Amino acid sequence: MSEIQSDExxxxxxxxxxxxxVDGGFQAMEVCGTHTVSIFxxxxxxxxxxxxxxxxxxxxxxxxxxxxEIDRAVRLAHRQDVxxxxxxxxxxxxxxxSSLSMAxxxxxxxxxxxxxxxxxxxxxxxxxxxxxxxxxxxxTTSPAIAAAVREAQKSGIGNLFVLSSLRLIPPALRVLLSxxxxxxxxxxxPGHVSVIIGAEPYSFLPREFSSRGVITGFEPxxxxxxxSMLLRQRNxxxxxIEIQYRRAVRAEGxxxxxxxxDEIFIPVDARWRGLGIISDSGLALRKEFGEMDAAExxxxxxxxxxxxxxxxxxxxxxxxxxxxxxxxxxxxxxxMHPVGPCMVSSEGSCAAFHRYGGMR
Amino acid sequence: MCxxxxxxxxxxxxxxxxxxxxxxxxxVSLLLCPEVHEGDYVLVHVGFAIQRLDERxxxxxxxxxxEMERSWDE
Ligand code: SF4
Numbered sequence: 001m002s003e004i005q006s007d008e009x010x011x012x013x014x015x016x017x018x019x020x021x022v023d024g025g026f027q028a029m030e031v032c033g034t035h036t037v038s039i040f041x042x043x044x045x046x047x048x049x050x051x052x053x054x055x056x057x058x059x060x061x062x063x064x065x066x067x068x069e070i071d072r073a074v075r076l077a078h079r080q081d082v083x084x085x086x087x088x089x090x091x092x093x094x095x096x097x098s099s100l101s102m103a104x105x106x107x108x109x110x111x112x113x114x115x116x117x118x119x120x121x122x123x124x125x126x127x128x129x130x131x132x133x134x135x136x137x138x139x140t141t142s143p144a145i146a147a148a149v150r151e152a153q154k155s156g157i158g159n160l161f162v163l164s165s166l167r168l169i170p171p172a173l174r175v176l177l178s179x180x181x182x183x184x185x186x187x188x189x190p191g192h193v194s195v196i197i198g199a200e201p202y203s204f205l206p207r208e209f210s211s212r213g214v215i216t217g218f219e220p221x222x223x224x225x226x227x228s229m230l231l232r233q234r235n236x237x238x239x240x241i242e243i244q245y246r247r248a249v250r251a252e253g254x255x256x257x258x259x260x261x262d263e264i265f266i267p268v269d270a271r272w273r274g275l276g277i278i279s280d281s282g283l284a285l286r287k288e289f290g291e292m293d294a295a296e297x298x299x300x301x302x303x304x305x306x307x308x309x310x311x312x313x314x315x316x317x318x319x320x321x322x323x324x325x326x327x328x329x330x331x332x333x334x335x336m337h338p339v340g341p342c343m344v345s346s347e348g349s350c351a352a353f354h355r356y357g358g359m360r
Numbered sequence: 361m362c363x364x365x366x367x368x369x370x371x372x373x374x375x376x377x378x379x380x381x382x383x384x385x386x387x388v389s390l391l392l393c394p395e396v397h398e399g400d401y402v403l404v405h406v407g408f409a410i411q412r413l414d415e416r417x418x419x420x421x422x423x424x425x426x427e428m429e430r431s432w433d434e
Contacts, residue, residue: 034363060361062361087361089361115406116407137361140364140410143392144410147389191362191364192364195410195411247414248364248403249411254392254410254411256392260392345361347361
């Protein structure tokens with residue numbers, strides 16, 4: 001009980017500190033979907049002075065996966081000789097005509113996994129099938145997938161394939177800033193992506209854009225502290241990358257995880273929903289692991305697909321509009337009947353606004 | 361999707377650790393974070409330890425987790 005009280009006191013004192021630091025408007029982007037959810041759930045917005053605006057960014061891996069990539073996974077799932085594995089978040093994301101959960105209802109073998117290591121076990125247990133892992137995620141998740149690929153190769157498993165929709169965060173931030181459409185005072189940078197990559201990959205923010213960022217943890221107190229650090233930087237005229245989430249993030253990241261990731265994957269140009277093609281922002285298997293690359297092993301060319309009519313997820317992901325500004329929000333598009341991915345994923349801003357009420 | 365949960369290493373066998381998450385034990389891979397010992401706190405994501413945590417701060421985080429869970433459940 002006493003610890004809870006002391007947490008409440010800490011929250012109150014950081015909120016007070018923030019109030020003292022605000023001077024005019026202040027706009028920060030929380031890049032990561034996990035931040036978005038934590039901000040909504042904890043009611044942080046209601047604690048903040050009115051002039052502070054938090055904008056959700058493109059850090060929901062499911063939301064930025066283009067429809068054409070969902071379609072490719074659905075096409076693979078429909079094959080009789082394929083077992084398709086993926087993380088639960090992707091199941092309900094609508095492709096152009098179907099989703100993975102619809103494919104499963106129609107009899108396809110689609111399974112949800114919680115760890116990339118499961119893929120190796122399942123491939124071992126299904127020697128007569130081609131087991132395809134539809135992999136979505138950012139730097140947080142990619143090293144774990146790389147480790148599983150390495151394990152599969154080491155143990156001579158020949159029937160595991162990876163359909164990679166893995167993406168990297170820093171190139172997306174560069175595109176957001178280059179567009180010049182956002183007037184941001186700073187970024188709350190994603191804590192768990194940064195556990196892996198550290199602080200250096202963000203150094204272009206201050207260097208090239210005079211922008212600032214604080215690598216922030218996910219508890220309400222972390223987020224408030226991150227904001228207070230951003231405000232301090234702004235007030236003191238500094239533009240730097242700082243680490244608030246010190247209990248988990250080291251400046252150099254996790255070198256071992258980076259090494260494993262680099263051993264297996266190579267950066268390639270990738271499409272982002274709402275942001276278009278961004279150079280070196282995706283991860284593909286290196287040549288040495290080419291036989292495990294589902295894009296090579298199967299005939300599944302990428303087909304460009306139009307966004308669902310009326311869905312403004314693209315603008316939501318760039319922080320250009322709030323979900324309630326989409327005419328379909330809450331009317332035709334709800335978490336039960338999502339039109340776009342920002343409403344499907346629990347980390348999507350449309351879903352968060354819908355669930356927790358779209359205040360400021 | 362980038363959720364990481366702190367837990368305490370109870371036992372280590374090769375590349376695998378048994379990790380205690382507030383009373384629930386799970387098997388966790390140490391392939392990405394090999395330099396850990398029994399008793400250490402680690403941050404776990406999709407079945408992999410991805411970083412060792414400072415013990416005092418890990419405990420604080422766990423307390424915050426529980427507190428947040430209580431308030432979400434309401
Ligand atoms: S409310 Fe639905 S239709 Fe509108 S932008 Fe969000 S996901 Fe797309």
